[in-house]
Amino acid sequence: MNRDTDRANEAPLDRMESNGTAQEEPGSRRQFLKGSLAVAAGVAATSMWDATTVFAQEDEKPPSGPPDRIDDEAYWEKVRAQFHLKPDTIYLNNGTLGLCPKPVTQAVFDGYVYLAETGSEGRYQLWDEVEESRKTAARFLGADEKEMVLTRNATQGLSVIANGIRMEPGDEILMTTDEHIAGIQPWTRRARRFGIQVSQVHIPSPPGSKQEVVDLFEKALTPKTKVVFFCHVTRGPGLLYPVRELCDMAREKGIVSAVDGAQTPGMTPVDLHEMGCDLFATSLHKWALTPSGTGCLYVREGFQETFWPTSDGNGPWDDREQALWRIGPHGTYERPIRAAIKTALDFLNTIGMDAIYARDRMLSDYLKAQLMEMPGVSLGTSTDHALSSPGITSFGVEGWDSTLLRGILQGKAGIVLSRDQRRTHDLVRVSTHFYNTPGEIDRLIEVLTDVLS
Ligand SMILES: Cc1ncc(COP(=O)(O)O)c(C=O)c1O
Numbered sequence: 196m197n198r199d200t201d202r203a204n205e206a207p208l209d210r211m212e213s214n215g216t217a218q219e220e221p222g223s224r225r226q227f228l229k230g231s232l233a234v235a236a237g238v239a240a241t242s243m244w245d246a247t248t249v250f251a252q253e254d255e256k257p258p259s260g261p262p263d264r265i266d267d268e269a270y271w272e273k274v275r276a277q278f279h280l281k282p283d284t285i286y287l288n289n290g291t292l293g294l295c296p297k298p299v300t301q302a303v304f305d306g307y308v309y310l311a312e313t314g315s316e317g318r319y320q321l322w323d324e325v326e327e328s329r330k331t332a333a334r335f336l337g338a339d340e341k342e343m344v345l346t347r348n349a350t351q352g353l354s355v356i357a358n359g360i361r362m363e364p365g366d367e368i369l370m371t372t373d374e375h376i377a378g379i380q381p382w383t384r385r386a387r388r389f390g391i392q393v394s395q396v397h398i399p400s401p402p403g404s405k406q407e408v409v410d411l412f413e414k415a416l417t418p419k420t421k422v423v424f425f426c427h428v429t430r431g432p433g434l435l436y437p438v439r440e441l442c443d444m445a446r447e448k449g450i451v452s453a454v455d456g457a458q459t460p461g462m463t464p465v466d467l468h469e470m471g472c473d474l475f476a477t478s479l480h481k482w483a484l485t486p487s488g489t490g491c492l493y494v495r496e497g498f499q500e501t502f503w504p505t506s507d508g509n510g511p512w513d514d515r516e517q518a519l520w521r522i523g524p525h526g527t528y529e530r531p532i533r534a535a536i537k538t539a540l541d542f543l544n545t546i547g548m549d550a551i552y553a554r555d556r557m558l559s560d561y562l563k564a565q566l567m568e569m570p571g572v573s574l575g576t577s578t579d580h581a582l583s584s585p586g587i588t589s590f591g592v593e594g595w596d597s598t599l600l601r602g603i604l605q606g607k608a609g610i611v612l613s614r615d616q617r618r619t620h621d622l623v624r625v626s627t628h629f630y631n632t633p634g635e636i637d638r639l640i641e642v643l644t645d646v647l648s
Pocket residue numbers: 290291348349350351375377378426428429430455457458478
C-alpha cells in the first residue's frame with residue numbers, strides 16, 4: 196500500500212479520534228494499527244507502547260489483592276512504596292489532588308517518549324490506549340461504555356452539564372449552598388445570559404439523617420424546578436448525600452438529576468446505574484490517582500438524545516448515532532496523560548475498591564475519635580457512615596480561622612491540608628487516602644494539640 200492510499204484509508208480515523216465511542220471493533224483496528232505503525236515507524240510491532248506494560252516490573256506492582264486484615268500495616272507499607280512520597284511531608288490533601296503512583300507517572304513519561312519517537316503515527320496507537328482508559332473508567336463507575344466520555348476534570352464536566360441541559364427562560368435549577376464554585380459558576384452565567392433561575396437549599400453539616408436531606412430538597416422544589424444538582428460528597432465537610440433517594444425523588448417528578456462527583460471515585464465504590472442520576476461529572480485525579488488533568492463525564496443513555504454538546508470538533512455535532520463523542524475531546528489532546536488513566540484504575544483494582552474503602556474508613560474513624568476528644572474542636576463531618584465519606588474529615592476550632600490554622604500546621608510540621616470557609620462553617624479539611632498511615636494521623640493530632648495549647 197503506498198503512502199497516499201494509506202492516508203486515504205485512514206480518513207475515517209480522523210472522525211473516530213474525537214469520538215467518545217468506537218465505531219469499529221477495537222481489536223481489528225488495533226491489529227491494523229500495530230501492523231501499519233510498526234512499518235511506518237520502522238520498529239517491531241512488539242515494541243508498541245502500551246500503558247499496561249509499566250506493571251511488568253515486579254517491584255512496580257501493588258501487592259495483588261487486598262490484605263487479610265485492613266490494619267495490616269506491612270501490606271500498606273508495600274503499597275505506600277509505590278508512591279513518590281516526600282519524607283518531610285505528611286500529605287493529607289487528597290481531596291484537592293491525589294498522588295499518582297509510580298507506574299502512572301512512568302506511563303505518562305513513556306507515552307510522551309513514544310509520541311516523540313513516532314509523532315503523528317504514534318498518536319493513533321495512543322487513541323486505542325485512551326479508548327481503553329475510557330472503557331475502564333465506565334466499568335469502574337458502573338456505567339456502560341457509551342455513557343462515558345473523558346474530560347480534563349470535574350470543572351469541565353460540570354460546565355458541559357450546565358450548558359447542555361435543555362431549559363427555557365424562567366426554568367429553575369435547585370442546588371445546595373455547599374456546591375463547589377465550579378458547580379455554581381456555569382449556572383449563574385447561564386442564568387444571566389438566558390434567564391433561567393438558580394435557587395439554593397441549605398443542608399446542615401452534618402444533617403440528622405438521609406431523610407432530612409431528601410425532605411429539605413423536596414420542600415425547596417417549585418413547579419418551575421427542572422434540574423436538581425448536588426454533590427455526591429461535599430468538598431468541605433465530606434457529607435455523603437443520599438444520591439439514590441434524591442435521584443428517585445427527582446425522576447418521579449420529571450426533574451433532571453445532575454451530580455458533582457468530584458470527591459468520590461477511587462475513595463468509595465461508585466455504581467452510577469445503581470445511583471440512578473442522569474448526569475455525573477468527576478475528576479479522576481483526586482481519589483482515583485490518575486494524572487493531574489483527568490476526569491470523566493457520565494450521561495445516562497436515555498438522556499443523551501436531548502443533551503446538547505457545547506463545543507465542536509472534527510465530526511458532525513448533530514449525528515446522534517455517535518452519542519457522547521459529540522462532547523469531545525476535540526482536536527489534538529494530551530493522549531499519554533489520558534492513556535495513563537487505565538494504569539491508575541488498574542492499580543486501584545489490584546488492591547480492590549472494597550479494601551480501599553475500608554482502609555480509608557478506618558483512617559478517618561481513627562482521626563474523628565481523636566478530634567472529638569480535643570477541647571474546643573468540633574467536627575463538621577458526621578460520624579455516621581451513612582452520612583459521611585470515608586476520606587474527608589473536617590473540623591472547626593473555636594476562635595480559630597481555618598486558613599490560619601492550616602498555614603501553621605503546614606509551616607510547623609509539613610502537614611498539607613485544605614480548608615472550607617463558607618457563611619455556614621469554617622473548617623480545616625483533612626483528606627486521608629489508603630497510602631496514609633495511623634502514624635501520620637497521630638502526628639497531626641500531636642502538632643494540633645501543641646498549637647492549640
Ligand atoms: C465537590 C467538587 N467539585 C468540583 C471540584 C473541581 O475539581 P477540579 O478542580 O478537579 O475540576 C472540586 C475540587 O476540589 C470539588 O471538591
